[in-house]
Amino acid sequence: MALINDTTLRDGEQAPFVAFNTHEKLEIAKLLYQAGADELEAGIPAMGQKEMKDIKEIIALNLPIPIMSWNRAIMSDLEASLSCGIQSVDLSIPVSNLLIDIKHKGDKSKVLSNLERTIRTAKQEGLFVCIGGEDASRADAGFIKEVLTLGSELGANRFRYCDTVGILTPLQAYNKVKMLVEYDLLPIEIHTHNDFGMATANAIAGIEAGAISANTTVIGLGERAGNASFEQVLMSLVHQFGDFRKINADILKALISCVSKAANKPIDYHSPIIGEHIFAHESGIHANGVMKKSNAYEPFSPEEVGLHRDFPIGKHSGTSTLGYHLKTIGISADKNTLSKMLPKVREIVTSRKQVLSTSELKELYLCS
Numbered sequence: 144m145a146l147i148n149d150t151t152l153r154d155g156e157q158a159p160f161v162a163f164n165t166h167e168k169l170e171i172a173k174l175l176y177q178a179g180a181d182e183l184e185a186g187i188p189a190m191g192q193k194e195m196k197d198i199k200e201i202i203a204l205n206l207p208i209p210i211m212s213w214n215r216a217i218m219s220d221l222e223a224s225l226s227c228g229i230q231s232v233d234l235s236i237p238v239s240n241l242l243i244d245i246k247h248k249g250d251k252s253k254v255l256s257n258l259e260r261t262i263r264t265a266k267q268e269g270l271f272v273c274i275g276g277e278d279a280s281r282a283d284a285g286f287i288k289e290v291l292t293l294g295s296e297l298g299a300n301r302f303r304y305c306d307t308v309g310i311l312t313p314l315q316a317y318n319k320v321k322m323l324v325e326y327d328l329l330p331i332e333i334h335t336h337n338d339f340g341m342a343t344a345n346a347i348a349g350i351e352a353g354a355i356s357a358n359t360t361v362i363g364l365g366e367r368a369g370n371a372s373f374e375q376v377l378m379s380l381v382h383q384f385g386d387f388r389k390i391n392a393d394i395l396k397a398l399i400s401c402v403s404k405a406a407n408k409p410i411d412y413h414s415p416i417i418g419e420h421i422f423a424h425e426s427g428i429h430a431n432g433v434m435k436k437s438n439a440y441e442p443f444s445p446e447e448v449g450l451h452r453d454f455p456i457g458k459h460s461g462t463s464t465l466g467y468h469l470k471t472i473g474i475s476a477d478k479n480t481l482s483k484m485l486p487k488v489r490e491i492v493t494s495r496k497q498v499l500s501t502s503e504l505k506e507l508y509l510c511s
Contacts, residue, residue: 144386146356148332149175149373150184151402152201153213155360158369158406165197167405172201174398175361179377179388182209182356184233188223189214198227209271216254216261216274225268233303234261235275238282238290251286255293262297273301273332280306280319291328301356302329306345309338309368313348324353332356337368346371347379361402362410362417374399374416374448382443392449416448423453425498427461430454434463456499458492461485468501469508480511 151171156163163171172183185201186194202210211231214220224232236254237243247253258274265272274294279287291302304320311319316333323331333349335342335358346357363372374395380386399417403410412420422445424430432439433452445452454464462481465488469476484507492498499507 144380144384145350145354146181147179147359147373147376147380148182148184148211148356149180149359149361150213150334150370151175151360151364151373153184153186154334154358154366154370155364155402155406156186157366158364158408159366161364161406161408163405165200167401168197169200169204170401171361171398171405172204172206174394174401175373176206176208177391177394178373178398179390180208180359180373182211182231184211184213184358185229187213187220188227188229189220195223195227198229202228211271211273213275214261216258218261218264221261221264229270231271231273232265233273233275234258234265235277235303236290237278238276238287239278240283241281242278255289258290259293259297262294262299266298271301272299273303274299274329275303275305275334277305278307279304280311280315281308284322287323288326288328291323291326295328299329301332303332303334303358304349304354305334306336306342307334309336309342309345311335311341311345312339313341313344316345317348317352320349320352320354330355332358334358335371336365337363337370340368342369342371343375343379346376347383350380350384361398362406362408362414364402364406364408372415378416378443378448390447392447396449417450419450420453422450423455425455425457425464426459427463430467431461431463434467456488456492456501456504458489460488465504465508468504472501472505474505474508476508480508484508484511 185198188195209231212224212229213233214224216234216236236258237246262272331354333346333354335345359373359376360370361373363369381388412418424433429440465481466476
C-alpha cells in the first residue's frame with residue numbers, strides 16, 4: 144500500500160502564525176513515527192543554523208524511518224542538507240510556466256540544468272532523491288514528462304506531484320497521477336493543498352491512481368487552508384484500503400494534542416477522525432440504531448481513535464435516548480411517559496440552545 148510521507152515539520156510549520164521549538168519538533172517526530180508515518184520531512188536546512196541544528200537532533204533520534212529535507216534544486220541548499228547528515232532529499236523545482244516565469248524569467252533550461260546538477264551530486268553522495276514538482280497541477284504535461292525522463296536517467300528515486308494551490312478535484316487528481324504512473328519513469332508521490340477543501344480526497348485519489356506515497360500533515364496543518372490530513376489518510380488506508388497498520392489510540396491522541404498545542408490551532412468538535420463530537424448521536428433514529436449495534440451509524444469505533452460515544456439529550460432525541468439516560472441512574476422509564484416528554488425536551492433545548500443533563504431529565508421525568 145502507499146507510504147505516508149508526513150511533512151508536518153516542514154510544510155505544516157509553514158502555516159501562517161505557526162512556529163515549533165526544538166522540543167516540540169522532537170516530540171512531534173517521535174509521535175509521528177509511533178502513530179504510523181512511514182517517512183518524515185523534517186525541515187529546510189537552507190533556513191540557517193538553527194534549522195540545521197533541529198534537523199540534526201531529529202536525525203539523532205535514530206527513528207527507523209527515512210528522514211527527508213526539503214531543498215530548492217540549487218547547490219547551496221543541497222550542501223546545507225549534506226552538512227546535516229541527511230540521507231533523503233526533496234529537490235524542488237517550479238514546473239508551471241507561471242512559476243518558472245516568476246523564479247527563472249521563463250528559462251526552462253536553467254530549471255533543468257539546476258535539477259541535473261543537484262541530482263548528480265546527491266546521487267554521488269548516496270542520497271535518496273525525490274524531485275519536487277512545484278505547481279505541477281498547473282504545469283504543461285510535456286514539461287513534466289521531460290522532468291521525469293531526466294530524473295529517471297540520472298537515478299532519481301521519486302517524483303512529487305504538487306497541487307501547490309489546491310485547484311484539483313479528486314477526478315482530476317486521479318487522471319493526472321495515472322498519466323504519470325503510466326509513463327513508468329519514476330514512482331509518484333502526491334502532495335495536495337486544501338484550498339477547496341479537497342486535499343485529503345485528492346491525496347487518496349492519487350493513491351488510487353497509483354501514487355506510491357502521499358504527503359500529509361497532522362490536523363491538515365499548512366499554508367493557507369492546509370494540506371492533506373495525516374490522521375484522515377491514515378484511517379483511510381486502514382479502513383478503506385485494508386492496509387494493515389496498527390493504530391494506537393493513545394499515541395494518535397497524543398500526536399494530535401501535541402501538534403494542536405504547538406501550532407496554537409484548536410481542534411474543531413466535528414473534525415473528521417479526531418473531533419470530540421463525531422460519535423455524539425442525537426437523532427433518535429441514529430441513537431436507537433447505535434444502541435442496538437454500534438456499526439449501524441459508525442464507520443469505525445470511537446475507541447480506535449481515543450474518543451467515546453455519547454447520546455446528547457437534544458431537540459432531535461427520541462425515547463430511546465431518554466430511556467438510556469434514565470436507566471444509567473436506576474430509573475426504568477415508562478415509554479408512554481417518555482413520548483409525552485419529548486415536546487417539552489425539544490422546547491427547552493430550542494429555547495436555551497443547550498442539551499439537557501441527566502439530572503434535568505430526571506427532574507422532568509419525575510414531574511411528568
